[in-house]
Amino acid sequence: MTLRVGLTYNLKRKVEDDGLPEDFYAEFDDESTVNAIASALRKGGCRVIKIEADEDAYAKLRRYRPDIVFNIAEGLRGESRESHIPAMLEMLGIPYTGSNPATLAICLDKAMTHKVLSACGIPSPKFQVFKRPGEELSGELNFPLVVKPLLEGSSKGIRSSSLVKDEESLRRQVSWVIKTYRQPAIVEEFMPGREFTVGLIGNEEPVVLPIVEICLERLPSGASPIYSYEAKWVWDTPENPLEIFECPAKIPGDLKREIEEIAIKTFKVLNCRDVCRIDMRLDSEGVPRVLEVNPLPGLIPDPKAHSCLPEAARAAGFTYDELICTILWQALKRYGLQGLFKGKHLVKIP
Ligand SMILES: Nc1ncnc2c1ncn2[C@@H]1O[C@H](COP(=O)(O)OP(=O)(O)O)[C@@H](O)[C@H]1O
Ligand SMILES: [Mg+2]
Incomplete structure (x- = not known):
């Protein structure tokens, strides 16, 4: 029996709408990455079904019902966008690689991540969330500060100007983030070390x-x-x-x-x-x-x-193929599905 692996992803597009920042699609993947993952999975003896994580994703997943999904979808939109595909898969009872919807949603939110980590004694920077540009800066935070969008990755919304040393540049950067990325800004103390x-x-x-x-x-x-x-x-x-x-x-x-x-x-x-x-x-x-x-x-x-x-x-x-097959293997092992995988020679961490 051949393991049928769904590959869910969001493709990078050219920013054509003038209202969008140039880094709007920074988190999405190039076709070359999707193809390289598909090729690695095929070398591992899998049949690969590519499924773009668009608004038809649920119908496609339901129709193809892969044995497992290799998920790299960042999500189309919304503050829990990285959880959407895993949540659909959970509902359909289809196994998938990587973290569950709760973990993905928490980690996309940089403030929520800091709260969970500090509650568990793991050091992270002091921070404050600004929903509006005019909010007062807490006396607990000392310059220099770093201003970032609350819910992004791939350094979206993080420029050289995001490191701010005074109130005026703080205000400018916070306003820019809120307006450009239509979400709150997180302001953190700057960690100066390596x-x-x-x-x-x-x-x-x-x-x-x-x-x-x-x-x-x-x-x-x-x-x-x-x-x-x-x-x-x-x-x-x-x-x-x-x-x-x-x-x-x-x-x-x-x-x-x-x-x-x-x-x-x-x-x-x-x-x-x-x-x-x-x-x-x-x-x-x-x-x-x-x-x-x-x-x-x-x-x-x-x-x-x-x-x-x-x-x-x-x-x-x-090798790249070994990295991909090793990630898949970890998921298969969690679900007790290792027996279906023919590419064990590409697994580096048993
Ligand atoms: N509090 C901070 N102190 C120092 N540097 C920071 C801080 N926050 C972010 N940076 C710098 O900005 C980069 C991107 O920030 P990060 O929080 O990793 O966002 P992203 O999700 O976009 O990768 C980091 O790799 C680091 O160089
Ligand atoms: Mg980062």
Whole structure:
């Protein structure tokens, strides 16, 4: 019997509507990523059914009823958009890779994530949510601050100007975020130390992949030391790569262990499944604080595109096909469906 795997995704489109910001589709995937995942799954002996996660997704899933879905859909719209496909799959009783609707919805909301983490003793930056531009800044927060849209990823709405050092630029940036992205802004204390991102694969005892350092001192001079939209998508292109990653990060053993421990604890507290990537930065005391949690991490196959999780997997000796099949395998194992998979030679974490 051949395992029938549905592949759910949202495709990047060109921004044509003048009312939309240029980074509107930043979180969606290119066809090349969808095709690379499909090809990896086929090499693992699966039959792949591509299902674009549009408004007809439910009908398609119901009609095709795959044995399992490999989900990378970021969701069309709304504040729980990443949960939509998993919620439909749950309703239809179809297994799927990755986290459940609750985890995806919490992690998309950066303030909610901080609240859950701090309730569980995991350090994250002090923050305040602004629903309106004129709200008073809490006396608990000290400049410099970072202003971000509350419910985005891929550095959408995060520019060099998002690092603000005074009240006037804070107001300007908060107004811009609220107006452009039609959602609240989260304002956080700026963590001035080194930045790391940590990939994990698995479930009960997730395996931590080699830590990636984002070397912000390699940004063009004059840029704010943040991994902004410009840094991810404008100054770094496959044609003209900006070598900003160091993987494995060159760090002392005790810091490495501390980062790994925080990553595993964060993964467990938020009930992440199969795969996740956690962004962290050191505060002024050198303590790692969790900036955000990505239960649907980017999976761009081209090494020149600098996609963090594939980069970490490569450093661990995985090919791209092995990364994809290993993620699928973790989900199959959770559902007790391992027996159906013919690509065990591509599984790197049993
Ligand atoms: N509180 C903060 N302190 C320091 N840098 C930050 C902070 N918040 C965000 N950044 C910078 O902005 C980048 C993007 O922010 P992040 O919260 O990871 O959003 P996204 O979901 O868009 O990746 C981070 O990689 C980091 O460089
Ligand atoms: Mg991030």
